[in-house]
Amino acid sequence: MKIPWIFHQDYDIPLPKNHRFSSSKFGDLYTLLIDTELSKNAEVFIPAPAKEIQLMKVHTQEYINKIKDGNLSMKEEKVLGLPWSETLSKRSYLAVNGTYLTSDLALSHGIACHLAGGTHHAYSNYGSGFCVFNDLAYAAKNMISEGKCKKVLIIDCDVHQGDGTADICKDDKNIFTCSIHASNNFPTIKAKSDFDIALDDTISDEDYLKKIQSAINICSKEIKPDLVLYDAGVDVHKNDKLGRLDISSEYMFKRDLEVLNFFKKKNIPIATVIGGGYSNDNFELAERHSLIFYAANQVFNQKI
Numbered sequence: 001m002k003i004p005w006i007f008h009q010d011y012d013i014p015l016p017k018n019h020r021f022s023s024s025k026f027g028d029l030y031t032l033l034i035d036t037e038l039s040k041n042a043e044v045f046i047p048a049p050a051k052e053i054q055l056m057k058v059h060t061q062e063y064i065n066k067i068k069d070g071n072l073s074m075k076e077e078k079v080l081g082l083p084w085s086e087t088l089s090k091r092s093y094l095a096v097n098g099t100y101l102t103s104d105l106a107l108s109h110g111i112a113c114h115l116a117g118g119t120h121h122a123y124s125n126y127g128s129g130f131c132v133f134n135d136l137a138y139a140a141k142n143m144i145s146e147g148k149c150k151k152v153l154i155i156d157c158d159v160h161q162g163d164g165t166a167d168i169c170k171d172d173k174n175i176f177t178c179s180i181h182a183s184n185n186f187p188t189i190k191a192k193s194d195f196d197i198a199l200d201d202t203i204s205d206e207d208y209l210k211k212i213q214s215a216i217n218i219c220s221k222e223i224k225p226d227l228v229l230y231d232a233g234v235d236v237h238k239n240d241k242l243g244r245l246d247i248s249s250e251y252m253f254k255r256d257l258e259v260l261n262f263f264k265k266k267n268i269p270i271a272t273v274i275g276g277g278y279s280n281d282n283f284e285l286a287e288r289h290s291l292i293f294y295a296a297n298q299v300f301n302q303k304i
């Protein structure tokens with residue numbers, strides 16, 4: 001089986017030099033992956049931009065207009081953490097729909113992997129922490145409203161809490177939000193997910209994996225999903241520039257295998273997004289983000 005990879009050449013974000021977000025992280029990941037053996041077992045899909053009617057399932061008309069027209073105030077841009085540009089606006093419409101396409105392809109293939117996504121800090125009426133639109137809430141709500149699935153479980157393993165996702169989905173009983181994050185990391189004020197695990201900075205690799213196992217066990221019983229969205233954020237890594245945890249590459253990979261194997265055994269489709277990851281070394285960062293693609297290949301396609 002060829003695993004769907006979802007990517008668009010316009011995903012990268014133009015940024016001033018020395019910005020904490022890597023402007024080329026999506027293209028770097030694509031370049032790295034396409035040269036690996038994995039790509040022989042993958043098929044690349046390109047998303048179309050999100051339609052306004054789909055975005056309005058998650059965001060207010062006023063906020064959508066601000067992103068479309070470039071009318072963010074200086075304060076709003078500061079909270080977002082990214083300077084507005086045509087390119088940023090365009091890529092935000094593409095990336096959010098990329099996670100939707102990933103979800104749709106996961107239903108037909110069992111697994112699909114987005115080379116972007118995990119913009120979990122975006123709230124319905126404002127962007128935050130480098131997140132313009134909330135792709136996880138967008139994909140879950142649109143998949144459900146179009147009748148493609150009934151219950152969605154969002155497993156968010158980014159080191160930062162999925163506060164925007166939790167807030168947007170809080171009254172939706174068909175979406176169950178689970179966030180496993182570092183308690184001392186951004187955001188300072190946490191939202192309330194359906195299930196939160198706040199980790200100490202000093203947690204060991206082994207204990208981290210146990211927390212993940214316990215969380216997926218509990219959450220899958222709570223909602224019995226027919227689709228899982230998995231945010232495989234790599235900012236839990238010990239060398240991450242913004243994360244505070246001390247997790248090794250080996251255990252990050254074990255975490256990904258654990259999550260994928262767990263839901264594959266239950267025949268529940270999984271859409272993966274890359275989530276956060278920060279490093280001055282673009283290649284190292286791409287390598288960390290590539291782990292979820294290796295894990296998907298190992299679990300769903302054992303030939304390589």
Ligand SMILES: [Zn+2]
Binds near residue numbers: 158233275276
């Ligand atoms: Zn993060």
